[in-house]
Amino acid sequence: xxxxxxLLAPWPWYVTGPLIGLVVPMLLxxxxxxxxxxxxxxxxxxxxxxxxxxYFRYEWRREAWNLALVAxxxxxxxxxxxxxxxxxxxxxxxxxxxxxxxxxxIEPGQLMLPRELFAWAQLATLPTLLATVVGGLLxxxxxxxxNGCTGGHAITGLATLQRSSLxxxxxxxxxxxxxxxxxxxxLLERLR
Amino acid sequence: xxxxxxxxxxxxxxxxxxxERLRMLGYLLVxxxxxxxxxxxxxxxxxxxxxxxxxxxxxxxxxIGSAIVVAMVSIRLLRRFDVRASDGSRIEPVVKPLGKGxxxxxxxxxxxxxxxxxxxxxLFAQVGAGHGIVLVTIAAALAGTWLxxxxxxxxxx
Numbered sequence: 001x002x003x004x005x006x007l008l009a010p011w012p013w014y015v016t017g018p019l020i021g022l023v024v025p026m027l028l029x030x031x032x033x034x035x036x037x038x039x040x041x042x043x044x045x046x047x048x049x050x051x052x053x054x055y056f057r058y059e060w061r062r063e064a065w066n067l068a069l070v071a072x073x074x075x076x077x078x079x080x081x082x083x084x085x086x087x088x089x090x091x092x093x094x095x096x097x098x099x100x101x102x103x104x105x106i107e108p109g110q111l112m113l114p115r116e117l118f119a120w121a122q123l124a125t126l127p128t129l130l131a132t133v134v135g136g137l138l139x140x141x142x143x144x145x146x147n148g149c150t151g152g153h154a155i156t157g158l159a160t161l162q163r164s165s166l167x168x169x170x171x172x173x174x175x176x177x178x179x180x181x182x183x184x185x186x187l188l189e190r191l192r
Numbered sequence: 193x194x195x196x197x198x199x200x201x202x203x204x205x206x207x208x209x210x211x212e213r214l215r216m217l218g219y220l221l222v223x224x225x226x227x228x229x230x231x232x233x234x235x236x237x238x239x240x241x242x243x244x245x246x247x248x249x250x251x252x253x254x255x256i257g258s259a260i261v262v263a264m265v266s267i268r269l270l271r272r273f274d275v276r277a278s279d280g281s282r283i284e285p286v287v288k289p290l291g292k293g294x295x296x297x298x299x300x301x302x303x304x305x306x307x308x309x310x311x312x313x314x315l316f317a318q319v320g321a322g323h324g325i326v327l328v329t330i331a332a333a334l335a336g337t338w339l340x341x342x343x344x345x346x347x348x349x
Contacts, residue, residue, distance in 0.1 A: 005341075008255075008280065009236075010232065010233070010234050010303065011229075011232045011233045012232070012252070012254075013251050013252075013253075013254030013255045013258065014254060014258060015233070015259065016229060016232070016234075016252055016255045017233075017255040017256065017258030017259040017262070017338040018259065018262045019225075019229045019233070020229055020230075020233070020235070020255065020259040020262075021258065021259035021260065021261065021262025021263040021266070022262060022263075022266065022336075023222060023225070023226050023294065024263035024266060024267065025263070025266035025267065025270055026222045026225075027222060028267070028270060028277060028283045028285065029270070029275070029277055029278065029283075030215050030218040030219060030222070030277065030278055031215045031218075031219075031278060031279060032281045032282075032283060032284060032288040032327070032340050033219070034279040034281065034300065035284045037311075037312040037313045037316075038337075039277060040312070040323055041312070041333055041334055041336075041337040042277020042337055042341070044278075044334055044337075045334060045337050045338045046333060046343060050264040051338075053338075053341045053344075054274070054341075054342035054345070055224040055340070055342075056307060056338075056341050062220060065219045066199060066219075068216050068219040068220045068223060069219045069220070069223040069226070070222060070223060070316050071220060072220040072221065072223015072224040072225075072226065072227060073223045073224075073226055073227035073230070073313055073320065074224060074316050074319055074320035075220075075223070075224050075227060075320060076224040076225060076226060076228040076229075076230070076231070076317065076320060077227045077228075077230070077231050077236065077316065077317035077318060077320025077321040078222065078227075078277050078320040078321065078322070079227070079228055079320075080199065080227065080228045080230075080231035080317075080320075080321065081231060081322060082230050082236065082320045084231075084232060085231075085232070087343075091234055091237050091238075091239035091240065092239065092240070092246065092249065092251065093239050093243070094243060094248045094249055096248055097239070097242070097246070097248050097249075097295045101329055110239075111237075112231075112234075112236065112237050112238065112239075112318060112321060112323065113237075113238045113309070113318065113323055113326075114238060114239075114290075117238075117324070118238070118323060118325050119325060120324070120325055123328065124327070125238070127313065128325075130307060131308055131329075132308065132325060132328040132329045132332065133295050133305055133332045134306035134307065134324070134331075134332070135303075135304045135308035135332070136239040136304070136308060136315075136328065136330065136331065136332025136333040136335075136336065137304070137325060137327060137332045137335060137336040137339070138300050138302035138303050138304030138307065138332070138336065138338040139301060139308060139310075139311070139312065139315070139329070139333045139336065140299025140304075140333030140334060140335065140336025140338075140339075140340070141297070141300055141304075141336035141339055141340045142257060142292045142296070142298065142299070142300030142302070142303070142304055142336070143296070143301045143304075143312060143337075143339065144272035144318070144337050144341070145293045145296060145297025145300065145301075145313075145340055145347065146293055146294050146296075146297030146298040146300075146301055146334075147288050147291075147294065147297070147311060148288060149301060149311050149313075150256075150280055150305070150312070150313070151310050151311075151312070151313055152288075153288075153294075153298075153310075154256055154260070154261055155256070155259050155260055156285060156297040157288065157325075158260045158262065158264075158295075159260050159261075159263035159264040159267060160264070160267060160285050160287075161287075161294040162266075162287060162288060163290050164286065164288045164290035164291070164294050165294075167294040167295055167298065168294040168295075168297070168298040168300070168301075170295075170298065171294060171295050171296070171297070171298020171300075171301070171302055172298050172302040172305060172334070173245075173301060173302060174298075174299055175298070175300065175301065175302020175303040175304075175305070176241075176244075176245045176303070176305050177245050177302075177306075177307040178303070179244065179245070179302065179303045179306035179307055180241075180242055180244075180245030180306040181246060181308070181338025182247055182308065183303075183307060183334065184242060186305060186310065187210070187307075188259055191335060
């Protein structure tokens, strides 16, 4: 496979992981900023609807770097699919998971999100409401209550051996395991 | 020569100063880089996240594990050789206190991570990749954040 083909194909974990890890020193070198994404939710609330709440009463403009980072992610997501992805690329799915998905009526060969669950036309259905609205509420509430998400706790926090991050990551995994194995199958069952 | 600081320099907000502007561009570029890696590495991918939590694929464990190792080694190297940030300050990652929030909030976040199939970074990457419906998820995450800010005084920390 040529380098060009390898670039357009999905990247393996041993390329992806180290490239993500390098984000941490990059941000530290630019302005001593600690990598994390979910604080952007807090800054956006502080900017748009502080409502006099103490949690949103701070100089969010001083944290604008985090919003620049998040804006970049949106642009990067666009660039990745427009020009860095070979046509017909599909998400990696194990044979066992592929069989299950087929049983739920999810078409094979899809990329990133299954359209049976993530589409505007389905928004008013229970599975899609759960996967977007309820899931999003939990992501925002949980990440801020835990004071960090995968970026701030799992990567930055564990890389600096912080106990609070270890507890948070154990929480992430426990919640994720139960939900992905019990709730998500129940929800996919409803797509049939 | 007066040694007082000029009023203009005091009035100018930090975000408008040249160096800070350049840094903002830096953060934006790092974000673009991160967004590309999230999509190309299939981290911003519902299928990857489900298979991680169902133990049906090693991929995400490899990604997160190697990211932690690379971050850890780079922070140690920067500090060992006393490499400074561009503003001259000593490299100092934030230290977060441990409380009940890490356990309870962590659990809730994990539920959300599995049900949406995305953590916050990937949500933004998916929107960029053209999945407009994920804006609903982000709006809900903002609502969840606001709800947390509202309830914070009543929650155990």
